[in-house]
Amino acid sequence: MGIIQRKEREKEEMRQLILDAAHDLFREKGYDGVNIRHIAEAIEYSPATIYLYYKDKNEIYYALQFMAAAAKRDHVAPAMSVENPWERLIEFGRLYIDFGMQHPDWYDLLFLTRAPMEHIENQECWQLGLATHAFFVETVQACVDQRYFKSTDTQAIAYTLWCHAHGLVSLFVRERMRMYPEDQRVDLANRSFDMLVKMATCL
Amino acid sequence: MGIIQRKEREKEEMRQLILDAAHDLFREKGYDGVNIRHIAEAIEYSPATIYLYYKDKNEIYYALQFMAAAAKRDHVAPAMSVENPWERLIEFGRLYIDFGMQHPDWYDLLFLTRAPMEHIENQECWQLGLATHAFFVETVQACVDQRYFKSTDTQAIAYTLWCHAHGLVSLFVRERMRMYPEDQRVDLANRSFDMLVKMATCL
């Protein structure tokens, strides 16, 4: 009676096949450049077949968003092992920005896409993001506890730092830094990060 | 020989008619919800007529982007008359964020839309944005000159402040603040702004 199990497995493999193809195409052409027919062609099935495994295009987006969230978690993971909370916070911020700069499309998907957010909050992707965010807030809390800040408003401190990092990456990702020569942009971003670290010390 | 002038004028009026209709529709339904046929219906012309006045949909977007830039300039204009550079800077930041919160669709269009940026840099909209940005940088420079900051890296200071404000607004606009209860979001944004002002004092 292993047929049902086999079918189940094949179904899951097919879902993964679609996702992998979508992922590859996305890295090549960006999100806007990919459509269902492209994905279908890549896996050598008809477009209609896709809809037997994913309700609609959004569901594929959500799955990719989850992959992006996992990639981000892995990228910032090294920061978690830093003992000192202050240094951990700095390393976390540095890696967060580094992730956004190196994977603008994923960052876009996670934080800038206008995809319908209503249906996403109970999903794995959002949970994963929340977990990373919780780790971030906990690190800020540890810094507050150890008197690295004058302020004790953990929530506001965390949000302020996040605003800076997110603003930095998204201005870069969405190309709103054009008033600065291209070869200065990364340097400016680095100086800005250092500056925020200094600012934070007297917060 | 006033016919040519009249035709010229009528052509300009038609362009404005299209733009006004697009603007109204956009405020109602958001950018994604508006298409050429909607605009055509609103002005009671056929869709093809639109293309006699605007090369393509992007050109209409650019024109709307210009309107958004003008609206933003007008919104932050009161800050320009503040004498003291430090207070001017704070007021400018406050109004910038206020604009983003009150007109998320316009802010989106100006700073978050993935519209092709290549063709925009020589246009009025970009010039307008540059002018506002220049005013911002000049204000930071005035603060630097009057020793409001310890640092003298005007560029990095300006960019850091912009990152924070932009991050704050865009997290709000693109609904990535869902981990905070809705009624706390504005308050958190305010606390974060106050915090950044404090941080900046010891920069």
Next chain:
DNA sequence: GCTGTTACTAAACGCTGTTCAGTAAAACTG
């Protein structure tokens, strides 16, 4: 071997942005 289920697809639908051939009015010319 027959029957019902499953996996898949060709073709279509309705929606986009955009183009083009055709038309009727307006402007120019004599």
Next chain:
DNA sequence: CAGTTTTACTGAACAGCGTTTAGTAACAGC
């Protein structure tokens, strides 16, 4: 005013999109 050209506009179409449906061929169970 009559004849010609130029202008302003449109209906119908095209290609590309996400998605649905009717139908088919292979498979599973008896």
